[in-house]
Amino acid sequence: MVYKYIDIVGTSSTDITDAINNAFQEASKTVKNIKWGELGRITFRVEGSGKLEYQTEVRIGFEILKEHK
Amino acid sequence: MVYKYIDIVGTSSTDITDAINNAFQEASKTVKNIKWGELGRITFRVEGSGKLEYQTEVRIGFEILKEHK
Amino acid sequence: MVYKYIDIVGTSSTDITDAINNAFQEASKTVKNIKWGELGRITFRVEGSGKLEYQTEVRIGFEILKEHK
Amino acid sequence: MVYKYIDIVGTSSTDITDAINNAFQEASKTVKNIKWGELGRITFRVEGSGKLEYQTEVRIGFEILKEHK
Amino acid sequence: MVYKYIDIVGTSSTDITDAINNAFQEASKTVKNIKWGELGRITFRVEGSGKLEYQTEVRIGFEILKEHK
Amino acid sequence: MVYKYIDIVGTSSTDITDAINNAFQEASKTVKNIKWGELGRITFRVEGSGKLEYQTEVRIGFEILKEHK
Amino acid sequence: MVYKYIDIVGTSSTDITDAINNAFQEASKTVKNIKWGELGRITFRVEGSGKLEYQTEVRIGFEILKEHK
Amino acid sequence: MVYKYIDIVGTSSTDITDAINNAFQEASKTVKNIKWGELGRITFRVEGSGKLEYQTEVRIGFEILKEHK
Amino acid sequence: MVYKYIDIVGTSSTDITDAINNAFQEASKTVKNIKWGELGRITFRVEGSGKLEYQTEVRIGFEILKEHK
Amino acid sequence: MVYKYIDIVGTSSTDITDAINNAFQEASKTVKNIKWGELGRITFRVEGSGKLEYQTEVRIGFEILKEHK
Amino acid sequence: MVYKYIDIVGTSSTDITDAINNAFQEASKTVKNIKWGELGRITFRVEGSGKLEYQTEVRIGFEILKEHK
Amino acid sequence: MVYKYIDIVGTSSTDITDAINNAFQEASKTVKNIKWGELGRITFRVEGSGKLEYQTEVRIGFEILKEHK
Numbered sequence: 031m032v033y034k035y036i037d038i039v040g041t042s043s044t045d046i047t048d049a050i051n052n053a054f055q056e057a058s059k060t061v062k063n064i065k066w067g068e069l070g071r072i073t074f075r076v077e078g079s080g081k082l083e084y085q086t087e088v089r090i091g092f093e094i095l096k097e098h099k
Numbered sequence: 100m101v102y103k104y105i106d107i108v109g110t111s112s113t114d115i116t117d118a119i120n121n122a123f124q125e126a127s128k129t130v131k132n133i134k135w136g137e138l139g140r141i142t143f144r145v146e147g148s149g150k151l152e153y154q155t156e157v158r159i160g161f162e163i164l165k166e167h168k
Numbered sequence: 169m170v171y172k173y174i175d176i177v178g179t180s181s182t183d184i185t186d187a188i189n190n191a192f193q194e195a196s197k198t199v200k201n202i203k204w205g206e207l208g209r210i211t212f213r214v215e216g217s218g219k220l221e222y223q224t225e226v227r228i229g230f231e232i233l234k235e236h237k
Numbered sequence: 238m239v240y241k242y243i244d245i246v247g248t249s250s251t252d253i254t255d256a257i258n259n260a261f262q263e264a265s266k267t268v269k270n271i272k273w274g275e276l277g278r279i280t281f282r283v284e285g286s287g288k289l290e291y292q293t294e295v296r297i298g299f300e301i302l303k304e305h306k
Numbered sequence: 307m308v309y310k311y312i313d314i315v316g317t318s319s320t321d322i323t324d325a326i327n328n329a330f331q332e333a334s335k336t337v338k339n340i341k342w343g344e345l346g347r348i349t350f351r352v353e354g355s356g357k358l359e360y361q362t363e364v365r366i367g368f369e370i371l372k373e374h375k
Numbered sequence: 376m377v378y379k380y381i382d383i384v385g386t387s388s389t390d391i392t393d394a395i396n397n398a399f400q401e402a403s404k405t406v407k408n409i410k411w412g413e414l415g416r417i418t419f420r421v422e423g424s425g426k427l428e429y430q431t432e433v434r435i436g437f438e439i440l441k442e443h444k
Numbered sequence: 445m446v447y448k449y450i451d452i453v454g455t456s457s458t459d460i461t462d463a464i465n466n467a468f469q470e471a472s473k474t475v476k477n478i479k480w481g482e483l484g485r486i487t488f489r490v491e492g493s494g495k496l497e498y499q500t501e502v503r504i505g506f507e508i509l510k511e512h513k
Numbered sequence: 514m515v516y517k518y519i520d521i522v523g524t525s526s527t528d529i530t531d532a533i534n535n536a537f538q539e540a541s542k543t544v545k546n547i548k549w550g551e552l553g554r555i556t557f558r559v560e561g562s563g564k565l566e567y568q569t570e571v572r573i574g575f576e577i578l579k580e581h582k
Numbered sequence: 583m584v585y586k587y588i589d590i591v592g593t594s595s596t597d598i599t600d601a602i603n604n605a606f607q608e609a610s611k612t613v614k615n616i617k618w619g620e621l622g623r624i625t626f627r628v629e630g631s632g633k634l635e636y637q638t639e640v641r642i643g644f645e646i647l648k649e650h651k
Numbered sequence: 652m653v654y655k656y657i658d659i660v661g662t663s664s665t666d667i668t669d670a671i672n673n674a675f676q677e678a679s680k681t682v683k684n685i686k687w688g689e690l691g692r693i694t695f696r697v698e699g700s701g702k703l704e705y706q707t708e709v710r711i712g713f714e715i716l717k718e719h720k
Numbered sequence: 721m722v723y724k725y726i727d728i729v730g731t732s733s734t735d736i737t738d739a740i741n742n743a744f745q746e747a748s749k750t751v752k753n754i755k756w757g758e759l760g761r762i763t764f765r766v767e768g769s770g771k772l773e774y775q776t777e778v779r780i781g782f783e784i785l786k787e788h789k
Numbered sequence: 790m791v792y793k794y795i796d797i798v799g800t801s802s803t804d805i806t807d808a809i810n811n812a813f814q815e816a817s818k819t820v821k822n823i824k825w826g827e828l829g830r831i832t833f834r835v836e837g838s839g840k841l842e843y844q845t846e847v848r849i850g851f852e853i854l855k856e857h858k
Contacts, residue, residue: 033315108378384585
């Protein structure tokens with residue numbers, strides 16, 4: 031088996047878990063067979079109102095199926 | 100005072116906080132006098148359905164009491 | 169533009185997100201023009217009852233306005 | 238909002254700034270909505286004549302627009 | 307010259323060298339002009355029988371040729 | 376599910392793969408349900424004859440089954 | 445002798461050297477006896493026009509003179 | 514509770530422990546409620562005579578009391 | 583030969599060397615054949631009186647003898 | 652006893668173990684009393700034919716004997 | 721092929737690129753067959769006048785030719 | 790000015806400060822114009838009697854004088 035990584039930053043105005051989920055949702059639009067992920071840096075953008083936008087870097091691993099030979 | 104570390108991975112299908120709590124709960128079954136912890140790597144396992152399992156590495160510090168001399 | 173960092177540890181007995189928010193709230197009492205932040209180490213203090221206090225190191229960036237010349 | 242990273246190595250026989258700019262120029266040929274970047278490792282290849290080729294790893298973040306749904 | 311990185315995880319039930327070679331073989335199916343690579347994390351999956359699957363993260367660099375202008 | 380880590384250094388006078396396998400073999404004598412591992416530092420001891428002893432730090436993860444409650 | 449650090453992010457639309465110099469200039473407005481500095485992360489903000497803003501984190505060390513006792 | 518960090522470099526011509534103590538002594542002149550610290554880089558300046566000056570970076574954490582609201 | 587690590591935090595109100603020695607003394611109560619160690623993080627707890635407690639994380643390696651087969 | 656380090660990159664077209672051995676062989680031509688080593692970065696150069704050259708950075712420690720006073 | 725590293729700090733009162741070039745120039749006085757380099761820490765010394773001296777740590781790799789056998 | 794680094798491991802059966810001093814003493818036998826140093830890894834060898842040998846990796850920087858042209 032061979033796997034590949036893509037690096038996605040999910041964001042959310044709610045919390046960290048929501049930002050992570052958004053990263054996985056976006057990834058699932060372009061790659062299949064997602065198997066695992068790892069959380070990288072967590073950052074915050076502060077909007078004018080003082081509200082936080084949570085930003086989570088997620089490295090996502092997916093399997094490359096043999097059928098594409 | 101002397102302390103010791105154990106390294107535990109707690110998991111949860113809910114969120115990161117729940118996974119951390121599970122790690123501490125498991126630790127408290129085998130060691131006493133837990134004093135602090137530190138979060139390590141956060142990873143995710145993606146189940147067939149696309150649902151995430153949150154996995155949190157927690158390094159847990161507990162005091163070694165003198166009474167066991 | 170020039171920015172400056174302050175390093176704050178927010179705590180919470182609820183969860184990580186709450187601890188992060190407390191760090192930003194404290195920062196906003198002493199500096200203005202907060203623009204972004206980055207999460208550092210996450211640690212836990214275990215109280216006598218076994219309950220966790222969540223502790224989040226947050227590096228907070230704010231803009232230094234030219235008007236203070 | 239969701240962002241994605243690509244990792245590019247720009248090179249230059251002039252200096253580091255030129256190598257960084259080349260990395261962004263190449264990235265802009267294949268992705269749109271580039272928002273930010275971060276400098277990684279800086280390395281040098283020494284040609285036979287002793288002249289340096291400056292090589293800069295740049296991690297480039299771009300926004301994934303919703304329109305591609 | 308400009309280079310780009312892709313991150314691939316090669317696996318093998320034989321040893322680490324074989325896992326690395328598999329990562330390069332997979333990469334060569336989708337990109338050309340591969341020039342170098344760097345070994346990242348090495349991990350192991352233990353199958354039910356106790357046998358190890360060797361997993362090697364490899365960051366692979368390839369040249370982006372000017373012809374695609 | 377909850378997992379725990381142990382850190383073992385396997386050695387071999389043959390090669391790195393053999394040293395890793397020895398670490399897993401030793402671990403399997405004292406813990407059950409080993410699921411995965413990660414390679415840490417690789418070091419070498421040079422014997423008087425100049426021959427190398429390969430030393431591999433391996434962090435080994437095993438599942439803690441609920442039955443021990 | 446005792447020294448203290450402040451962390452400043454200098455920016456420039458010209459290049460990295462200019463961004464570093466701006467960080468030191470800003471620091472010299474609020475602290476005296478600056479002795480040394482160390483470069484941290486280098487990042488880039490991409491403006492709408494595609495032009496780069498160079499951002500340099502600089503940790504600046506200054507001597508705390510005994511006279512303020 | 515909320516905590517803040519300051520980064521101080523203590524020096525000593527005696528040894529590392531003395532340099533650390535000097536960092537804490539200086540910190541206690543400007544902030545109250547110091548709770549903990551962490552040792553960073555240890556460096557040495559060699560004077561003309563060959564004698565070492567021990568330099569210790571110490572990150573010092575202190576509690577921000579609510580009374581200053 | 584196979585080795586195992588345990589992670590211990592020794593403390594002392596005297597200095598760092600004493601804290602390290604305490605860690606090794608505690609380790610020698612529960613494991614035999616200790617061969618080497620490596621110093622990890624050094625931290626300080628500040629008591630009400632301002633006095634420092636020196637805390638040293640020490641990773642201790644010991645040989646697992648074949649006799650326990 | 653006092654030790655010194657040299658940093659050598661061994662290469663091989665066979666595998667990682669062979670590259671490491673070549674680094675030690677080269678070191679033994681210029682220094683004596685080699686005692687240990689530590690593996691650093693592992694990289695790969697891809698030749699035109701697609702064949703890999705394995706490159707291993709090895710930090711090698713040797714004892715400095717008192718006799719050279 | 722076998723390579724060796726030397727670690728040099730080049731300085732300049734002009735900019736970072738000039739400091740790097742000075743490191744390579746110095747290296748070329750004592751070793752031959754320099755093939756590549758990697759930039760390490762970048763630091764600054766502030767002179768009395770406030771002017772910066774740029775200091776760049778460069779790890780330089782050179783080939784050890786077989787002829788010296 | 791140009792500087793060079795050498796990496797030395799000083800040892801002592803007394804304490805860390807003594808081990809560091811031994812590293813500088815050894816360095817001063819072979820290089821001149823030593824200007825500064827930085828402490829790396831601190832390790833311990835445990836002798837049969839249980840006594841510790843303190844081992845300190847020290848990176849030592851010295852100035853390369855122009856006169857050797």
